[in-house]
Amino acid sequence: MASKAHGVPADSLTNPLCAQLGIRYPVFGLAHSIEVAAAISNAGGLGVYAAARDGPNELARKLADLRALCPDAPVGVDLLLPTALPGAATPEDLAAAIPDGHRQFVDGLFDRFNVPPATEGNFFSQYVRSQALFEEQITAVVESRMDVFAAGVGTPAESLARVRRAGKTTFALVGAVKHARKAIEAGVDVLVAQGYDAGGHTGNVGTFTLVPQIIAAAQGRPVLAAGGIGAGSQIAAALAMGAQGAWLGTVWLGSAEHRLPAALTDKLVAATSEDTVITRAHSGKPCRVVRSAFSDAWEAPDAPAPLDMPYQQALTGRLLAAVEQHEIAPLMYEAAGQSVAWVREVEPVAQIMDRLVRETRQSLGQLRSYLPA
Numbered sequence: 001m002a003s004k005a006h007g008v009p010a011d012s013l014t015n016p017l018c019a020q021l022g023i024r025y026p027v028f029g030l031a032h033s034i035e036v037a038a039a040i041s042n043a044g045g046l047g048v049y050a051a052a053r054d055g056p057n058e059l060a061r062k063l064a065d066l067r068a069l070c071p072d073a074p075v076g077v078d079l080l081l082p083t084a085l086p087g088a089a090t091p092e093d094l095a096a097a098i099p100d101g102h103r104q105f106v107d108g109l110f111d112r113f114n115v116p117p118a119t120e121g122n123f124f125s126q127y128v129r130s131q132a133l134f135e136e137q138i139t140a141v142v143e144s145r146m147d148v149f150a151a152g153v154g155t156p157a158e159s160l161a162r163v164r165r166a167g168k169t170t171f172a173l174v175g176a177v178k179h180a181r182k183a184i185e186a187g188v189d190v191l192v193a194q195g196y197d198a199g200g201h202t203g204n205v206g207t208f209t210l211v212p213q214i215i216a217a218a219q220g221r222p223v224l225a226a227g228g229i230g231a232g233s234q235i236a237a238a239l240a241m242g243a244q245g246a247w248l249g250t251v252w253l254g255s256a257e258h259r260l261p262a263a264l265t266d267k268l269v270a271a272t273s274e275d276t277v278i279t280r281a282h283s284g285k286p287c288r289v290v291r292s293a294f295s296d297a298w299e300a301p302d303a304p305a306p307l308d309m310p311y312q313q314a315l316t317g318r319l320l321a322a323v324e325q326h327e328i329a330p331l332m333y334e335a336a337g338q339s340v341a342w343v344r345e346v347e348p349v350a351q352i353m354d355r356l357v358r359e360t361r362q363s364l365g366q367l368r369s370y371l372p373a
């Protein structure tokens with residue numbers, strides 16, 4: 001792993017991985033917003049921009065903008081690279097394969113919630129998740145000035161080798177020991193052990209159970225803990241388990257920089273840990289989201305089974321684009337983990353980071369006080 005010499009002032013939380021990456025705090029944050037990713041990095045953590053919904057040209061521009069927003073701090077980009085998808089396909093190819101019953105079900109949701117059609121396209125109306133698209137996205141990453149690349153789903157060895165040759169530190173999110181083994185074979189530098197509690201695509205092993213097993217399998221590589229983390233006490237617990245940091249997604253949804261529609265923010269602020277569900281209706285793969293009329297509709301007895309990736313998003317893309325554009329509150333949702341309990345108000349990223357760091361220090365101090373001298 002390439003070492004960065006950013007001359008970051010030392011701090012008691014700056015562990016070896018932080019020093020290697022040139023960051024101050026072992027707090028890693030993923031967000032679908034370059035403003036949020038930059039703010040996390042500027043606050044002393046490492047921000048990672050989730051770019052899976054950017055076409056290649058847009059991605060190159062976004063990464064240049066992200067670099068400009070945090071010129072002096074390390075920052076990263078994340079892509080989803082599932083390997084079992086078509087080599088190449090068009091939105092028309094996918095549309096032709098969607099069963100009529102599924103199409104009628106989605107038309108029914110348009111009618112039931114009075115959703116006007118979308119007048120703006122979205123990622124799913126223009127692109128299909130396919131190996132050809134992933135190659136173009138990887139090229140944009142290779143040519144960017146990102147310090148870190150994270151593979152969210154899948155660890156194709158060739159793509160990771162290209163990114164590593166470009167001098168970037170590679171991370172992979174893993175939800176099971178077998179995924180960690182594959183990531184290690186593919187040459188990944190850092191493993192992110194993401195448990196069942198997490199927002200987004202998730203496996204079925206809880207974070208507390210998963211992290212020690214991934215550390216044991218990591219062959220000395222640094223491991224981060226992810227899934228359900230919203231408080232510094234959990235970051236301290238992750239460090240106590242031997243993780244070199246915590247990777248958080250949901251808490252940043254409550255950041256001012258995210259600028260989510262008000263109805264969605266209200267839903268997230270009101271949600272407790274019990275208000276998230278795992279559904280295949282989002283992407284075709286199990287994904288934890290905040291419960292909404294959309295996830296409820298797919299659970300109803302009359303609902304068809306969600307289609308596999310990439311067909312499910314090709315099916316629901318026009319509905320979800322319209323829901324977003326016209327802000328149809330009941331159907332609005334976002335991926336969210338059980339950590340949504342810590343999204344209590346809208347506050348700047350720097351304030352969230354301050355709280356996490358303060359709480360981590362407090363918990364570590366408390367831990368020391370319990371132990372014999």
Ligand SMILES: Cc1cc2nc3c(=O)[nH]c(=O)nc-3n(C[C@H](O)[C@H](O)[C@H](O)COP(=O)(O)O)c2cc1C
Binds near residue numbers: 078150200227229
């Ligand atoms: C809104 C949202 C979107 C996410 N999108 C991605 C993604 O595109 N790529 C990825 O690797 N992980 C994604 N994740 C998962 C995060 O990387 C992270 O592992 C997870 O959020 C950790 O659990 P937490 O949500 O409880 O903090 C997403 C999570 C959320 C909440």
